[in-house]
Amino acid sequence: MLKHTPLNATHRELGAKMVDFGGWDMPVNYGSQIEEHHTVRSGCGLFDVSHMLPLDIKGANVRAFLRRLVANNVDKLQVSGKALYSCMLNEAGGVIDDLIIYFMDESWFRLVVNAGTAEKDLAWMEKMNADWGMGLTLTPRRDLAMIAIQGPDATRVLNEALPGVDQITANLKPFNAAAMGEMFIARTGYTGEDGFEVMVLAKSAPFFWKALMEAGGKPIGLGARDTLRLEAGMNLYGQDMDETTSPLESGLAWTVDLRTERDFIGRKALEASEVTKQLAGLLLLDKGVLRGHQKVHTKNGDGEITSGTFSPTMQQSIALARIPLGIAPGEEVEVEIRDKKLKAKVVKYPFVRNGKVLTA
Amino acid sequence: MNIPADLKYTPSHEWVRVEADGTLTVGITHHAQDLLGDMVFIENPAAGRTLAKGEECAVVESVKAASDVYAPVAGEVIAANGEVESSPEAVNKDAYSAWMFKLKPANAGDVAELLDAAAYQKLVESEAH
Numbered sequence: 001m002l003k004h005t006p007l008n009a010t011h012r013e014l015g016a017k018m019v020d021f022g023g024w025d026m027p028v029n030y031g032s033q034i035e036e037h038h039t040v041r042s043g044c045g046l047f048d049v050s051h052m053l054p055l056d057i058k059g060a061n062v063r064a065f066l067r068r069l070v071a072n073n074v075d076k077l078q079v080s081g082k083a084l085y086s087c088m089l090n091e092a093g094g095v096i097d098d099l100i101i102y103f104m105d106e107s108w109f110r111l112v113v114n115a116g117t118a119e120k121d122l123a124w125m126e127k128m129n130a131d132w133g134m135g136l137t138l139t140p141r142r143d144l145a146m147i148a149i150q151g152p153d154a155t156r157v158l159n160e161a162l163p164g165v166d167q168i169t170a171n172l173k174p175f176n177a178a179a180m181g182e183m184f185i186a187r188t189g190y191t192g193e194d195g196f197e198v199m200v201l202a203k204s205a206p207f208f209w210k211a212l213m214e215a216g217g218k219p220i221g222l223g224a225r226d227t228l229r230l231e232a233g234m235n236l237y238g239q240d241m242d243e244t245t246s247p248l249e250s251g252l253a254w255t256v257d258l259r260t261e262r263d264f265i266g267r268k269a270l271e272a273s274e275v276t277k278q279l280a281g282l283l284l285l286d287k288g289v290l291r292g293h294q295k296v297h298t299k300n301g302d303g304e305i306t307s308g309t310f311s312p313t314m315q316q317s318i319a320l321a322r323i324p325l326g327i328a329p330g331e332e333v334e335v336e337i338r339d340k341k342l343k344a345k346v347v348k349y350p351f352v353r354n355g356k357v358l359t360a
Numbered sequence: 361m362n363i364p365a366d367l368k369y370t371p372s373h374e375w376v377r378v379e380a381d382g383t384l385t386v387g388i389t390h391h392a393q394d395l396l397g398d399m400v401f402i403e404n405p406a407a408g409r410t411l412a413k414g415e416e417c418a419v420v421e422s423v424k425a426a427s428d429v430y431a432p433v434a435g436e437v438i439a440a441n442g443e444v445e446s447s448p449e450a451v452n453k454d455a456y457s458a459w460m461f462k463l464k465p466a467n468a469g470d471v472a473e474l475l476d477a478a479a480y481q482k483l484v485e486s487e488a489h
Contacts, residue, residue, distance in 0.1 A: 032452075033423050034398040223397065223424060289401050289421045310400040310423050317401075338419070 005050035006145040006202035010209055014219055021222055022116040024051040029221035036224035037312040040191050041355045044153035045220035046212050050145040051115035054184075054199055055122065059136035062109045066101065068264050069128055071247060073257035077103035083175045083188055086255055087247045088121065089266025093273060094243040095250065097121050098235065100188060102177050110177075110184070112146075112197075114237050128265075144182070145205035149217060150195035150228075152355060158196055160215035161208070169196070190225065192232025192353045227309050230318065233281065233350030239292055240279065240306040240320055246270060249322060251279030277303065280327065281349030282319040282335070283359060286342040290319035290335060297334040297341070300324035305335065313352045314359070320349065361481060362390035364456055368471065369480035370432045372414075375456060376474055384463040384471070386432060388420060390455040391484050396422040399448035404440035404461050411435060411463070413470065418460055420451065433470040435463040 002025035011018065016027035027048065029036060039045050057065070066074040072086030082103050088096045097117040102110040113121045122140060129136050149158050159166040168178045168185055174194075177186035184199040200208050213219070226236070233251075235241055241250035248256065248270060256270065282305070284290050290308030303323030311318045319335075327333065329348045334341040351359045363369070368376040373392035377385040393399065401421040411417050411431035418429035439462040444450050450458040465471060475483065 028424075029397060032398055034400075227423060287401065288403075289426065291426065310421070312423070 003051070005048055006205040007048040007050060007147075007209055010206050011048065011219070016219070016221060019222075021051070024115060026051060027219070027221040028223045030219045033221065033223035033227070034312045036218070036220045037227050039218045040151045040193055040220055040224065040228055041313055041352070042152065044149060044151040044157040044195075044217045045191075045224070046209065046217040047148040047150065047220050047222075047225055048145075048209075049148050049197065050202075050205065052146060053113050053115065053118040053121075054141040054144050054146065055111045055113060055125075056139045056141060057109050057111065057125075057136055058107055058139070059134065060107060061134045062107060062136060065129065065132065065134045065136055066109060067262055068132065069125065070099070070101065071256045071264055071266060073260060073262060074101060074103070074109075075260075077101065079176075080104055081177045081179075083177060083186060087241075087252060088124070089247070089264070089270075090243060091265060091269060093246050093266040093269035095237070095241045095245060095247055095252075096124060096243060098237050098241070098252075102186065104179060116238060141199075143202055144184075144199045145202045146197055146199045147205065147209060147212065148189055148191075148195065148197045149212060150189045150191040150220075151193045153216065154193070154195035157212060157215045157217045158198070161211040161217070172196075190232070190234055191228040192234070192350060193228075193355065227312055230307055230309050230320070231311050231313055231350070231352035233320070235279075235320070236307055245322075246273060246275070248273070248275045249277040249279065251320070276325055277322050278325050278327075279306070280321055280323050281329075281347040281351060281359065282308075282321050282333070282344045283347050283351075284317035284319075284335070284342060284344045285332070286344075288317060288337050288340075288342055290317045290337075290344070295336040296321050296323055296344070297336070298323050298327045298331075300326050303333075311351060314357055318351050318359075319344075361484065362455075363477045363481050363484075365477045367456070368432075368474035368476065370430065370474060371483060372430045374429060374432050376432045376471070377459075378471055382465070382468055383438060384432065384435070384465055385459045386429075386461055386463060387455060387459045388429060388451065389480070392420075392427070393451050393455045396420065396427055397424045398422055399451045402445050402448045402451070402460065404442075404445060405437045407437050407439055409437045411437065420448070429460065431463070432474060433463065434466040436466075438462050438464050
């Protein structure tokens, strides 16, 4: 039996094509994935991301707990509402999940974790909570729905759908959030565009979604969510990194804080490990489409594509690939696609941000 | 469901039109393009290539996934549609006018083994769950 978000009936009324997405019945598109992609780059798209799990951690020692639990440094969070992206590592330095941590006050942090890893994450956190004698309360918030409102027109759409909210959106900086009762408004997203991720009580979600559509927001499926995040150069858990890969070989070194003395899970393993690979951007020069798991031949040895797609913005195929160190942007590599070896160029990513192509 | 009665079909979702001269025009069905979504890349077999029945001979790729296209019967490729290669979205607009390649069948009688519209419809319905 597939799990349903509070917006399931709404998607069906809108004629969405529904798919089994890691056990959740989710909209992959509402017509054309490419049109939905362009809508987010040029207007405003609405995503149901209620399959992801908000998780409240409350108690006296939350900050101390998170200092040990995650690879990024929660001491970067000093202003209420500030958000931090981090990996949660296992003892071997592999990635259990990537998540966002919102600091609300010293006794309340909110985490948002991936849908497919939510149960595993929660079990891991509860175990650490007990092992370290932290005495914290971890509350999964399945009573909330989460809607992402993304694109250059996102602020206008949200302000129009929810009169009065402009008091918040006008002052909300990127990667910050504000809570008002059970409504939680974060200026975050997974598209490379300006926008918000808004949590509301599940029972309010269909009404809120309709108000956002009335204001001009267009429904966007998970298909376009993937092409948007890949153009934006954002990792996808389970594809670009997992429990067997190091964040240092997944383009996530910037999220691992090794500068302070803080002892966090996985640190010893990371410091003892030898980094031999990097996550690089690829641009296909020949015709075709790059896909996950295709083999990449470089002058320093072989690598593998972790995520690949056709970029609707660039009208060309792009990918993230884990390849040996020492291959620099501008160099050419070969990708095995079926029985052919096609030319690709290593490039810096993100490929696209705020509607503009950054990579040529 | 869009399954024209005057065409033949394969279980792997190709449509086949038997032309007056006995040659076959081949494409992928409306149902196949609907499953795949927005097309972004098509590669056809070269004219002159000889195909066995069921041989992988073309590729269609959508934003979402790549899919092989199979020879509906044995035969020789006599033409490939370059227009769908340069505009793959034509398959989404009208799968039955966006043909991919033309075949001269090795045995004219093989065409009888293909599915008719009713049989193909049944197959699609059985795959729907």
